[in-house]
Amino acid sequence: MISFENSDLIKEQQRYAESIALERIRPLARYYDAYEHEHEIPWDFVRFIWDTGRKGLDALMPGAEVPDEPFMLQIHTSEMISWGDVGFFMCLPWPALGGNAIQNTGTEEQKNRLTERFRGERPTWTCMALTESHCGSDSSAIRTRAVRDGDGWVLNGEKLFVTSARKALEESEGFMVVWATTDPGAGRSAIRPFLVEAGNPGVRIMKLENKLGLRASDTAVVILEDCRIPLENLLGGGEKGFKGAMATFDSARPAAASSGLGIARATIDFVKEELGRQGVTIRYALPRRLLTAIERDVIDMETEWRAAWLLTVRAAWMVDRGIPSTVESSMSKVKAGEAVTRITQKGIELMGPLGYSERMMLEKWMRDGKIIDLFEGTGQINRLVIARRILGYSGRDLK
Amino acid sequence: MYSFEPTEEQKMVIDAARRLAAREFRPRMRDSDEKGEPDPAWMDEGWALSLLPASIPEQFGGFGANSALTWVLAAEELAWGDLGATLALLAPNLVALPVLRAGSPEQKAMHLPAFCNDAWAPGAAALMEPRIAFDPFALETKAVRDNGGYRVTGTKCNVPFALESDWILVYAALDGKTQALLVPTNAPGVTVGERERNMGLRALPLYSVSFADCAVPASHLLGGEQGCDFDLLLAASRTALASMAVGVARAACDFALDYTRQRTAFGEPLARRQSIAFTLAELVTDIDAARLLVWEAAWNLDQGKDAVRAAAFALNFSSDMALRTADRAVQLLGGYGYVRDYPVELWLRNARAFGVLEGIATV
Numbered sequence: 001m002i003s004f005e006n007s008d009l010i011k012e013q014q015r016y017a018e019s020i021a022l023e024r025i026r027p028l029a030r031y032y033d034a035y036e037h038e039h040e041i042p043w044d045f046v047r048f049i050w051d052t053g054r055k056g057l058d059a060l061m062p063g064a065e066v067p068d069e070p071f072m073l074q075i076h077t078s079e080m081i082s083w084g085d086v087g088f089f090m091c092l093p094w095p096a097l098g099g100n101a102i103q104n105t106g107t108e109e110q111k112n113r114l115t116e117r118f119r120g121e122r123p124t125w126t127c128m129a130l131t132e133s134h135c136g137s138d139s140s141a142i143r144t145r146a147v148r149d150g151d152g153w154v155l156n157g158e159k160l161f162v163t164s165a166r167k168a169l170e171e172s173e174g175f176m177v178v179w180a181t182t183d184p185g186a187g188r189s190a191i192r193p194f195l196v197e198a199g200n201p202g203v204r205i206m207k208l209e210n211k212l213g214l215r216a217s218d219t220a221v222v223i224l225e226d227c228r229i230p231l232e233n234l235l236g237g238g239e240k241g242f243k244g245a246m247a248t249f250d251s252a253r254p255a256a257a258s259s260g261l262g263i264a265r266a267t268i269d270f271v272k273e274e275l276g277r278q279g280v281t282i283r284y285a286l287p288r289r290l291l292t293a294i295e296r297d298v299i300d301m302e303t304e305w306r307a308a309w310l311l312t313v314r315a316a317w318m319v320d321r322g323i324p325s326t327v328e329s330s331m332s333k334v335k336a337g338e339a340v341t342r343i344t345q346k347g348i349e350l351m352g353p354l355g356y357s358e359r360m361m362l363e364k365w366m367r368d369g370k371i372i373d374l375f376e377g378t379g380q381i382n383r384l385v386i387a388r389r390i391l392g393y394s395g396r397d398l399k
Numbered sequence: 400m401y402s403f404e405p406t407e408e409q410k411m412v413i414d415a416a417r418r419l420a421a422r423e424f425r426p427r428m429r430d431s432d433e434k435g436e437p438d439p440a441w442m443d444e445g446w447a448l449s450l451l452p453a454s455i456p457e458q459f460g461g462f463g464a465n466s467a468l469t470w471v472l473a474a475e476e477l478a479w480g481d482l483g484a485t486l487a488l489l490a491p492n493l494v495a496l497p498v499l500r501a502g503s504p505e506q507k508a509m510h511l512p513a514f515c516n517d518a519w520a521p522g523a524a525a526l527m528e529p530r531i532a533f534d535p536f537a538l539e540t541k542a543v544r545d546n547g548g549y550r551v552t553g554t555k556c557n558v559p560f561a562l563e564s565d566w567i568l569v570y571a572a573l574d575g576k577t578q579a580l581l582v583p584t585n586a587p588g589v590t591v592g593e594r595e596r597n598m599g600l601r602a603l604p605l606y607s608v609s610f611a612d613c614a615v616p617a618s619h620l621l622g623g624e625q626g627c628d629f630d631l632l633l634a635a636s637r638t639a640l641a642s643m644a645v646g647v648a649r650a651a652c653d654f655a656l657d658y659t660r661q662r663t664a665f666g667e668p669l670a671r672r673q674s675i676a677f678t679l680a681e682l683v684t685d686i687d688a689a690r691l692l693v694w695e696a697a698w699n700l701d702q703g704k705d706a707v708r709a710a711a712f713a714l715n716f717s718s719d720m721a722l723r724t725a726d727r728a729v730q731l732l733g734g735y736g737y738v739r740d741y742p743v744e745l746w747l748r749n750a751r752a753f754g755v756l757e758g759i760a761t762v
Contacts, residue, residue: 002409002468003402004698072401284711285630288754290534303692303712310691311684314403331684380677387676390683391660398676 007069010076017077021084024048029085032216033364037208041171042091042216050093050123071251071319075258075312082262083269086368087216089259090163094118098126098168100252101177105193105236105244117174125167125174129159129222136161137381139179140188140242144224146180153194153234155180155202155227161375165205165220169198176203177235178224188242193235202227213367252376253329254315257336260372261309263365264340267347268301270362274351297350301343308335327389330382337373337382344369403691409472415448416473420480428481431602432745435594437487438602442519445488448473451495452515459507460515465499467635467697470762471642475690478646479653482749483602485643486760490559492639494522494568496761497579497632503623506581510566523564523584525555525608526636526758535570535577535633535757540610542571542580548617549573551580551588551610559759561591561606568621569610570629570758577629579621588613599748605759631700632761634710638696639760641713644721644753645690651721651728651746652682659731675731682724689717697762718753725750 006014024045032039082089095102095114102114117124135141144157155178168174176196183190196203207221236244272282275294282298283291291299312332318325344366348355355362373379388398405413423445427438450473455461470492477485495514498506513520528539540553551571561567561584569582582589592607621627656679659670669675692713699706725747729736736743 001402001406002404002694002698003400004695005400005702007400069400284708285633286536287534287757288715290532299711299715302708303715306695306712307685307688307692307716310695311688313401314687314691317401317403328687331687334680334684335688383677383680384673386680386684387673390656390679391670391676393671393676398671398673 006076007072010069010073013073014076014080017080018083020049021080025081025084025088029088029216029361030358030364032085032087033213034215036210036215037218039216041167042088045088046091046093046123069316069320071254072313072316075254075316078255079258079262079265079309082259083266084262085216086259086263086371087214089262090214090217091167093123093125093167093172095126096164097128097248097252098175098177100248101128101193101244102126102195102235104247107235107237109232110195110235120173122172124172125164126176127162127164127168127174128177128179129162129165130179131160131162132158133160137378140191142179142181142191143184144178144180145184146182146192146194148182149228152228152230155194155196155224155229157224158206159222159224161209162220162222163375164218165222166208166218169203169205169222172198174198176222180224191242192238193244194229195233195235196224196227196229197233200227200229212370213364214371249377250315250325250329251319253333253382254312254319254325256372256376257308257312257315257332260336260340260369261305261312263369263372264301264305264308264336264343267344267362267365267369268298268305270360271301271347271350272298294350297346301346304335304339305343308332308339311335327386330377330385333372333377334379334382334386337379340369340372403694405468405472409469412448412450412469412473413476416476417479419445419448420477420484424477424480424484428484428602428742428745429739431481431483433601433739435601435604437483437604441481441484441488445477445484446517446519450489451491455495455499455511455515459499459511461511465496467638467700467762468694471638471693471697474639474642474760474762475646475649475693478643479650480646481602482643482647482752483600485646486559486600486603488519489639489760491520491522492761493524493559493759494564494566494581496635497524497568497621497627498581500635501579501622501627501632503618505618506621506623510581513565521560521563522568523558523560523566524568524570524758524761525558525561526570527555527557527756529554529556529607535629538570538572538577540569540571542573542578542615542620545614549580549615549620551582551613551615554607554609556607557595557597557605557756557759558591558608559603559605561608562604567608573620573626576626578626579629579632580615581619581621582610582613582615586613586615597752599745599750599752600756603759630707633757634696634706635700636758636761637710637714638693638700638706639762640753640756641689641696641710641717642693642762643760644714644717644750645686645693647746647750647753648682648686648689648717648721648724651725651743651750652679652686654743654746655679655682655728655731658735669731678727678731682727685716685720686724689713689720692716700762714753718750721750721753722747 209219315328315332452461453463454465542549588611595605696709696713728743
């Protein structure tokens with residue numbers, strides 16, 4: 001039975017997340033944008049989430065009791081926290097991409113290690129290292145090397161754009177999932193995920209990127225130099241390779257989409273409120289040709305938002321039911337990446353010079369929003385995923 | 400809890416509609432467009448699906464309850480076959496469903512049984528007016544109170560089956576608000592004019608109709624004395640059109656996809672080029688998004704929630720999307736897209752209707 005009604009649990013969590021966004025995120029968002037890397041982690045926010053999370057955000061912790069729809073709950077939370085600020089969203093001490101990779105590829109013992117880490121006293125982060133300086137979308141071309149040596153593996157290489165590496169490796173007892181090749185000539189079949197703990201010798205952060213947006217969150221270049229890890233840190237015992245990396249995308253893409261749509265909704269809410277103050281009302285029922293240009297813009301922003309959001313919700317619905325969602329997840333990401341880009345750019349136009357100014361948050365949201373069309377598969381890669389599927393083409397048929 | 404899974408019953412409706420569309424609508428689409436007449440088989444075979452009687456309660460001769468969701472699921476499939484055929488088959492909705500939604504008990508008893516018979520019966524609604532500034536909320540067609548009844552004056556365009564129907568549901572401004580009146584086609588003052596000649600929807604008989612001081616009894620105001628909620632009726636109509644836009648877009652996209660996979664250029668299928676493949680990827684994504692917006696609007700209608708915004712989003716997105724999809728399909732077929740041996744030019748002409756025509760379908 002088709003339904004567009006949310007569960008009470010999710011509605012409750014949304015209200016809770018909204019109160020956090022309003023009270024603990026929005027007031028600090030501008031500061032953390034202005035002082036990228038000069039600031040501490042937003043510890044007050046992080047500790048609050050960690051300490052109270054057992055009540056409100058508990059459902060996001062691995063292994064927590066979650067009725068029915070964990071991923072649906074997650075996208076609603078990430079949308080709302082990102083509505084507050086997407087940089088803060090990235091600072092949430094939760095398993096994120098690294099945890100996701102472990103859930104998808106790890107053994108039971110490895111999953112338990114993850115769960116334990118998130119039950120401790122101190123806020124913890126994880127991160128995932130896939131991209132390298134010479135390859136992004138083409139992740140099967142990675143060069144970071146893993147060599148078996150006696151009772152361990154030795155990793156060597158340089159990883160780029162590792163979100164939250166500083167938080168995972170320096171600011172907490174977290175860990176990093178590193179994708180490396182055991183045989184550089186063998187392509188994707190030799191790629192394996194490895195777990196590198198914070199404090200492990202041979203891993204260090206070389207550089208923190210200075211970014212267009214997302215400045216409350218760190219993105220790092222990580223160096224692995226004769227980084228020796230125990231055998232049991234090969235995730236999944238070596239059985240799930242590159243496909244494991246790809247499997248994480250089925251949920252990572254709608255998750256990224258939901259986050260972007262939080263930014264987009266922040267823009268729409270703000271613009272509508274300001275226009276309302278100016279006495280502009282939006283006449284939704286009027287035929288399009290009779291609308292003012294501003295009404296059209298606002299209705300288009302809302303329509304595009306809703307279209308992208310429903311694609312995202314549908315993908316989440318599939319993920320929760322174990323229905324393969326590669327295409328639907330990519331669709332949500334394509335649409336959301338486009339929506340947040342256009343909506344945040346349009347928001348500035350509608351507010352004129354003030355929209356361009358740091359007196360409003362719109363310019364920040366536009367800078368923040370652009371990342372959504374870039375990470376977790378660029379808009380182009382996701383189009384490629386969709387196109388191959390609908391055409392029945394392999395990677396060789398459609399490059 | 401969200402769900403994107405139709406009921407078993409709805410899946411059967413989808414299947415039946417899909418089969419009808421492929422078997423009866425599509426093969427006759429071109430001929431009917433050229434001739435300017437709907438094929439009688441569309442209504443004969445289509446009526447066998449019993450979509451409308453299944454939407455009308457037993458007490459009025461039917462055997463079910465109305466569901467906007469079931470309608471949009473069926474309408475998308477039907478419109479994939481042909482839009483003209485779909486609008487023709489579903490024309491009875493134009494009278495039956497507003498009466499079902501908003502009619503007085505007497506109006507329901509009077510009009511609904513006529514739509515529960517073994518044979519299709521036409522229905523007609525007159526909303527649009529032939530002027531650039533046409534606004535459904537500020538109609539020039541007026542109903543004024545007179546002698547305990549109403550007198551209707553004005554000119555309408557694009558009225559489906561005006562000549563063939565016994566009744567026309569006429570939308571008119573009453574005390575500054577849009578209301579609807581049930582007017583017999585043969586009432587004094589009603590003149591059915593010329594067949595409309597539009598760029599598309601050529602199979603569908605659309606007429607201009609004028610009303611000259613046409614007397615209408617008070618009991619024929621839709622909803623009785625208190626009238627009807629026009630916002631709701633318009634939202635239902637937009638939801639219907641939006642669902643058909645998804646069907647037309649899917650037809651065009653499917654065709655372009657097959658074509659570009661088979662057509663070779665420079666030694667390989669067209670679809671193996673990213674510029675082609677990415678276009679298709681964007682089209683299917685927008686088709687899915689449009690469908691979800693349509694479902695949400697229909698769900699709002701069924702739940703008795705305010706559907707005005709949801710219907711506006713659905714039609715805003717779907718009409719634009721259908722036009723873009725049909726246009727891209729013509730583009731992808733190149734010269735073949737422009738000639739009438741291929742169906743895509745027809746879909747382009749039809750798709751232009753969604754953002755322009757109001758009130759020619761409802762759920």
